[in-house]
Amino acid sequence: MAEREILTWELYGTASRELAQAVADSGYEPTIVLGIARGGLIPAGSLAYALDCKNLFTMSVEFYTGVDTRLDVPVMLPPFLDRADLTGADVLIVDDVADTGKTLELVHDFCADHVRTARTAVIYEKPHSTMKPDFAWRTTDAWINFPWSTMPPVVRRTGVLDA
Numbered sequence: 001m002a003e004r005e006i007l008t009w010e011l012y013g014t015a016s017r018e019l020a021q022a023v024a025d026s027g028y029e030p031t032i033v034l035g036i037a038r039g040g041l042i043p044a045g046s047l048a049y050a051l052d053c054k055n056l057f058t059m060s061v062e063f064y065t066g067v068d069t070r071l072d073v074p075v076m077l078p079p080f081l082d083r084a085d086l087t088g089a090d091v092l093i094v095d096d097v098a099d100t101g102k103t104l105e106l107v108h109d110f111c112a113d114h115v116r117t118a119r120t121a122v123i124y125e126k127p128h129s130t131m132k133p134d135f136a137w138r139t140t141d142a143w144i145n146f147p148w149s150t151m152p153p154v155v156r157r158t159g160v161l162d163a
């Protein structure tokens with residue numbers, strides 16, 4: 001079986017805090033945090049709190065269909081972000097991981113002509129990513145198990161309300 005990087009909830013707390021600290025230390029002060037759903041949503045929320053940024057936007061991009069299986073290109077899913085809302089902003093684009101880098105690139109390009117500045121932050125970067133994030137907590141070659149997507153969705157238990 002391929003090597004795995006396991007990120008626990010506990011370690012995630014440290015990771016998100018250290019990533020935020022790296023952004024703060026750089027002097028970058030985002031006016032908007034833009035999380036890429038779904039994987040980037042929890043990191044984006046954590047960074048928005050840690051950086052004291054109240055403007056949290058999201059956009060949905062689908063690329064991966066399973067472990068290392070993906071569509072040909074990443075695609076944006078509705079509801080679509082109104083780029084006019086980003087005009088003149090300093091945007092921190094946040095995702096869980098830059099693997100091929102194509103998702104970050106898509107979102108970065110989507111914002112580019114509207115924002116004042118854009119930076120990218122991820123928990124993990126893979127060494128082969130075509131787009132080098134401005135901020136990354138760690139680098140790994142392995143498939144990462146994130147705490148929010150490792151377990152299967154819950155299913156309805158019958159009888160729990162009958163008692």
Ligand code: 5GP
Nearest residue numbers: 039064095097098099100101102103143144
């Ligand atoms: P990229 O466009 O950089 O190839 O991939 C970005 C998205 O693919 C991530 O936001 C994430 O949802 C998914 N992805 C890529 N690599 C991994 C991985 O190692 N583990 C998990 N859980 N998701 C990944």
